[in-house]
Amino acid sequence: MKMVRPQYKQPPNIVQFITSIQMTDHDIKNYLEKIYKIPVAHIRSEIVEGELKRVQRKGYVVKGDDFRRAFVTLAGDEKFEFPDVTSKKSEQEESDYKKLQTQSEESYKKYKDRNKNHSNLPGWFSV
Amino acid sequence: MAFNLTKYAVGIIGKFKSTSLANSYIFSPNTQNIPSSSGKCFSSQVTKNLMEFFDSEENWTKGEVKVGRSWKKEELRIKSNEDLHKLWYVLLKEKNMLLTMEHEYKQCYESFPSPERIDKVKESMFNLEDVVRERNKAYWLLETGQTGERPGKVVNNQLGLRYFYKMNEHIIPKASNNKWWKNRKFGFNNKECDRFLSFYREKIFLEKRKARNRDKNHVLGLLKRFPDMDINVLKEQYPHLNIDGLRMSRKSDPHLVPS
Numbered sequence: 001m002k003m004v005r006p007q008y009k010q011p012p013n014i015v016q017f018i019t020s021i022q023m024t025d026h027d028i029k030n031y032l033e034k035i036y037k038i039p040v041a042h043i044r045s046e047i048v049e050g051e052l053k054r055v056q057r058k059g060y061v062v063k064g065d066d067f068r069r070a071f072v073t074l075a076g077d078e079k080f081e082f083p084d085v086t087s088k089k090s091e092q093e094e095s096d097y098k099k100l101q102t103q104s105e106e107s108y109k110k111y112k113d114r115n116k117n118h119s120n121l122p123g124w125f126s127v
Numbered sequence: 128m129a130f131n132l133t134k135y136a137v138g139i140i141g142k143f144k145s146t147s148l149a150n151s152y153i154f155s156p157n158t159q160n161i162p163s164s165s166g167k168c169f170s171s172q173v174t175k176n177l178m179e180f181f182d183s184e185e186n187w188t189k190g191e192v193k194v195g196r197s198w199k200k201e202e203l204r205i206k207s208n209e210d211l212h213k214l215w216y217v218l219l220k221e222k223n224m225l226l227t228m229e230h231e232y233k234q235c236y237e238s239f240p241s242p243e244r245i246d247k248v249k250e251s252m253f254n255l256e257d258v259v260r261e262r263n264k265a266y267w268l269l270e271t272g273q274t275g276e277r278p279g280k281v282v283n284n285q286l287g288l289r290y291f292y293k294m295n296e297h298i299i300p301k302a303s304n305n306k307w308w309k310n311r312k313f314g315f316n317n318k319e320c321d322r323f324l325s326f327y328r329e330k331i332f333l334e335k336r337k338a339r340n341r342d343k344n345h346v347l348g349l350l351k352r353f354p355d356m357d358i359n360v361l362k363e364q365y366p367h368l369n370i371d372g373l374r375m376s377r378k379s380d381p382h383l384v385p386s
Contacts (some may be wrong), residue, residue: 002226003180005234015177018230035216037176078173085187085228086235092188 001031005082010071012079013041017070021047028070039075179220180227192241198251203258215255222248287315287324343368350379 006016025043032038050064232239267275279293
């Protein structure tokens with residue numbers, strides 16, 4: 001069972017899950033209430049067929065796994081907003097990349113400074 | 128799949144510890160009870176519980192999350208049933224968390240850090256279930272003389288290949304269960320299957336023969352290069368080959384200058 005970001009905009013008290021096909025609505029309710037202690041008012045679920053995809057340059061068709069999509073309505077006044085997991089990661093990665101870039105630029109500058117007076121000599125000569 | 132396993136584990140451990148686990152839920156008693164759907168409750172608590180589907184926030188930006196290895200069977204065998212029961216739910220929650228995170232990263236076209244965590248958790252759960260099954264078997268054998276496992280048998284499928292069929296209970300007796308007779312896919316009785324099987328067996332035979340010839344030529348080369356080799360070691364390593372026969376072969380003659 002995994003929680004997924006809703007494909008279309010949902011009311012704030014609805015959370016979307018993907019579960020195995022075998023689970024019924026009662027199963028999902030018990031699962032959430034007993035294992036995760038989440039109060040559930042209502043559950044609506046449907047079986048989704050896996051996507052059919054044609055493999056590039058091979059021509060045959062591959063089918064993805066079927067799954068059950070469940071829309072869970074939280075009881076009471078509960079609300080849940082799906083957190084933004086990945087945006088910070090891309091920022092972090094960008095800053096890391098910039099750091100690397102500046103580092104390599106600096107090291108190249110150092111290398112050039114070191115070899116100022118060694119014209120017509122290989123780069124390892126000054127090391 | 129996960130759900131079926133859960134049910135199985137609960138059923139077995141319930142036999143051992145029926146009293147202590149019946150009223151209190153899976154985890155330690157300091158967690159809050161479920162608020163009834165009519166009464167109000169702390170919204171922060173529910174959000175917190177829902178956030179168990181996500182990794183801790185410090186791991187969101189990391190490119191690699193360092194974790195230990197999976198649980199081994201030897202380690203699980205020395206744990207009590209209660210501990211195993213708790214550990215199962217810890218692992219189940221961890222698996223759900225990892226699946227959620229993997230899905231979300233995939234949706235956002237980002238790389239999921241340390242995907243091997245899922246395999247580790249799955250291996251731990253597999254080992255745990257095996258240990259529980261061992262205990263269940265021992266208990267059943269002691270009490271009833273039977274293993275208590277789900278019965279099954281080896282049958283042929285429609286292609287004529289053998290597989291393990293797991294039997295299950297039916298409400299309607301077999302003789303009058305038309306649906307079962309219609310859906311059962313055992314046995315094969317046509318020319319195409321025979322043709323397929325002959326080709327299939329030929330393929331297996333050729334693979335085996337190739338492997339045997341490869342070994343044979345390897346041993347011949349060894350005998351050629353090292354004529355004073357320990358023959359007993361060779362015989363031990365290649366029990367399916369006739370080493371004495373190979374030694375007599377002209378191909379195993381060493382590179383010696385003829386005198």
